Structures are given as structure tokens and as C-alpha cells.
Amino acid sequence: xxxxxxxxxVDDVEDEDVIRFDHGGRTFAIYRSPGDxxxxxxxxxxxxxxxxADGLVMDDIIECPKHNxxxxxxxxxxxxxxxxxxxxxxxxxxxxxxxMIQI
Amino acid sequence: MAGTMKRDYSLVGESARRAIETGLASAEWYHTxxxxxxxxELMQRSDGPAIRxxxxxxxxxxxxxxxxxYFWGTWWCVPFFFAYGVLYGSSSDSRWHxxxxxxxxxxxxxxxxxxxxxxxxxxxxxxTWRWSHARHHTDTIIVGRDAEIAVMRPxxxxxxxxxxxxxxxxxxxxxxxxxxxxxxxSPDEKSYVPEMEQHKAVTAARWHIAIYIATIAxxxxxxxxxxxxxxxxxxxxxxxxxxxxxxxxHIGLADNVIDHRLNSRTVYMNPISRFIYWNMNFHVxxxxxxxxxxxxxxxxxxxxxxxxxEPNPSMWHAYREVWPVLLRQLRYxxxxxxxxxxxxxxxxxxxxxxxxxxxx
Numbered sequence: 001x002x003x004x005x006x007x008x009x010v011d012d013v014e015d016e017d018v019i020r021f022d023h024g025g026r027t028f029a030i031y032r033s034p035g036d037x038x039x040x041x042x043x044x045x046x047x048x049x050x051x052x053a054d055g056l057v058m059d060d061i062i063e064c065p066k067h068n069x070x071x072x073x074x075x076x077x078x079x080x081x082x083x084x085x086x087x088x089x090x091x092x093x094x095x096x097x098x099x100m101i102q103i
Numbered sequence: 104m105a106g107t108m109k110r111d112y113s114l115v116g117e118s119a120r121r122a123i124e125t126g127l128a129s130a131e132w133y134h135t136x137x138x139x140x141x142x143x144e145l146m147q148r149s150d151g152p153a154i155r156x157x158x159x160x161x162x163x164x165x166x167x168x169x170x171x172x173y174f175w176g177t178w179w180c181v182p183f184f185f186a187y188g189v190l191y192g193s194s195s196d197s198r199w200h201x202x203x204x205x206x207x208x209x210x211x212x213x214x215x216x217x218x219x220x221x222x223x224x225x226x227x228x229x230x231t232w233r234w235s236h237a238r239h240h241t242d243t244i245i246v247g248r249d250a251e252i253a254v255m256r257p258x259x260x261x262x263x264x265x266x267x268x269x270x271x272x273x274x275x276x277x278x279x280x281x282x283x284x285x286x287x288x289s290p291d292e293k294s295y296v297p298e299m300e301q302h303k304a305v306t307a308a309r310w311h312i313a314i315y316i317a318t319i320a321x322x323x324x325x326x327x328x329x330x331x332x333x334x335x336x337x338x339x340x341x342x343x344x345x346x347x348x349x350x351x352x353h354i355g356l357a358d359n360v361i362d363h364r365l366n367s368r369t370v371y372m373n374p375i376s377r378f379i380y381w382n383m384n385f386h387v388x389x390x391x392x393x394x395x396x397x398x399x400x401x402x403x404x405x406x407x408x409x410x411x412x413e414p415n416p417s418m419w420h421a422y423r424e425v426w427p428v429l430l431r432q433l434r435y436x437x438x439x440x441x442x443x444x445x446x447x448x449x450x451x452x453x454x455x456x457x458x459x460x461x462x463x
Contacts, residue, residue, distance in 0.1 A: 081237075082234060
């Protein structure tokens, strides 16, 4: 059974933005959507290993800072070249002002 | 005894192998520190500026084409086709580029539509070139990795001069499209286009060739050169401005480094060239932060210029700087123009300078 891990405080992530979260030798990206929901994916672009936390959140899209590859951060789906491989996503819940992800 | 080996610019050769072995390939590049809040503002997308500029672009294209057709058969058509050629054969390059990055418009389909049209105007396969440009940003001017090195070392000055005429584009781009239309991708193309995307490259090439065949058929039917002067041939006679501005991006500067301040050039240009070029004269800034849309590059430049080499004040100044470097590279291909960083700049990681890709 996967563990729930505290990733950050709710206020650590601005509206329509993304931050980086490192845990257990792995890197994740934590998103706050314009609808004030939280999501989590692997932290690196599947194309060239750039940190997605340096990218741009637009609606339900995260754009990679290196080659402008786009993913739907809610589903992990790659949205066209130069990314072809989907992102892995993780369940998220908010408890007592903390963002928890299941990894 | 170890001797000097020429640079191998193929993407599947010795230089490629060495770039991977030495860590130059897919390396972590230098970035100027920019606060996240400021960068987020600079990265914001907007349809407005690109819609405005695209409307101006289309109106100018249609207007110059109409003038050229109206005055066809007289010398008065020349200035109209001069303008049309630049709008078709040069402006399309920056539209292709910015829309390929997906940063011109906020709306994805708008980027895609302009990207496809501009790719056709440039005789570029929209699929293979999308991937080659991604490689260009990963491994900028890394020998054996970058598929878009415009002037290799030692420089072929005749080839560089011919590029202004567009002849080389016909010589290479059109046969490449024909080859791709027959389903054949070169080993270099296969090295950067994922297998799952290669069939799309073939389909795109077939569409382009079909349009060219239709244009030729129309010209034959009309017994007129006008269709060809409007579609296809502008790639010959209108390319010069794209080459004039584009060559300056990296020419004469260091190769095999992982700091865009050293291998890219920012040049202040006149407003007309900046419109045609969509602000890509801020080229260090673009490479360092490709997420920033063209219309925000001047603001980015102001924010980070303390950390960048002094920009060339004009194209004329930049070419005067480049020319003696090219002449010297004819005899010493390892020679390059070393960019001086300002006193306020953060230091560059110098270890990759010690890698001599030409030495065996």
C-alpha cells in the first residue's frame, strides 16, 4: 500500500502555479489549478528531464521550461511534440492545511 | 602520435559519441537567476500581441502580392515582390520558430496553424524541424548533436554567401521534402525524430509536395510565372533577411560550451527587422529562457542584461565583429570569439571549455 506523504503547506503553492517536492530520492511536482485544486506528477519532463516546477501552469496544462513540451497535469497526458510519453500522476488530498500525496 | 581531427558535424559520428561521453550532450545549462515571480510574469501567454502582429503580417503579404500581380509585366511589380518575398521567405522563419515553441499565442491551435503555414513557406518539414529545433535547444552548437548549426568550422564562406540567395534552400530543402515524401528519413533525422513521430513527417512532406505540384500545374495552365513567384520561389528571392538576422545568432562564437552567453549573440536591431524577426535578436535571452514569448523578450533583456555580454549595437557592428573571426577560422578552426562577461556577471562553469572536441 502506497504511503501518504506531506508535500507542502497549501499556501506554499500559489494559484495556478507549481512547486518542486523532493522525497526519497525522487522529485515530484505539486500543482495548484485555477480552480484551487491540487495535483501531483513526477517532477521531470519525460522528454529531457527538465524540472517541471520551473515551467508554466496554464489552466490544466504544465509547460516544460526547456522545450515547451506540454502535459495535462491532471491526467499526466502528453499534449504533443516534443513530448510523447505521459507523466505519472499521484493521488493528492489536503488535510489541515497540508498537501499530501500518495507515493 | 595523436593528431588533430576535423569536427564531425553528422549526428551519428565521432563528435556525437564524444559529446555524449564528455557530458556535453543534454547537459545542465547556465541560467541567470531570475526570481520565480518575475519569471512567471514574463512567461505569461497572451493571444493579443501575436494576433495583432499576424493580422499585420497577413495584410502586408496580401497587399504586396496584390500589388505585384497588378503591376505584373512592369518594373513597378519589383518593390511589391521585394516586400512579398521578405514577408514570405524571411518573416515565416520567425513565425515558424515562435509558434513551434508554442509561445507566440496562448491558444494552442493558433500556434499550430501559423506553424504549419510558416513551415510550408520555408520548405521545412513541420515534424522533422520541430524535433531538430528541440535538439538545437538541448545541445546548442554542440558539435555532433545540434542539427541546426548554420556555419560550421572551418567556415564555408561561399556556402554562407549563397544562403542569402536561397539557392541552398532549394538545393537541400526541396529534395529533402521529396525524399521524405517517398518515406525515407535520413540517419540524422532518425537520430532526433522519435520512431512514433516519423510517419507524421512523411505525411507532412506529401502535403507540401502536393501543393507544389498543384502550383506548377496552375502555372502551366495559366501559362504564367505568377503562381510560382507567389508560392515556392519566394523561398529563393525573399530569404536574405532571414539569413541576415539568423546568421548572427551563433556565428563565430564558441561551440561545445554550456553557457548561452558564450555561444549566442544579442544584437540591437531596427524596428522593421525586429518585426520581421519577432525579437529573436534577443537570442541569448531566448535560449536561456525559451518559455518567454517574443513580445516579452525586451523586458527579459532589461532584467538580466547585467549578467550577459554587451549586446552588439547593430547588425553592421556584429558583422564587422564576425568577419575577421571567420577569416581566421579558415586557417585555425578552433579559433572563436570569446564573449566578455560584465563585472556583475556570475562566473561560468569553465570545465567544459577544457574539452577539445577537435583533438584526438
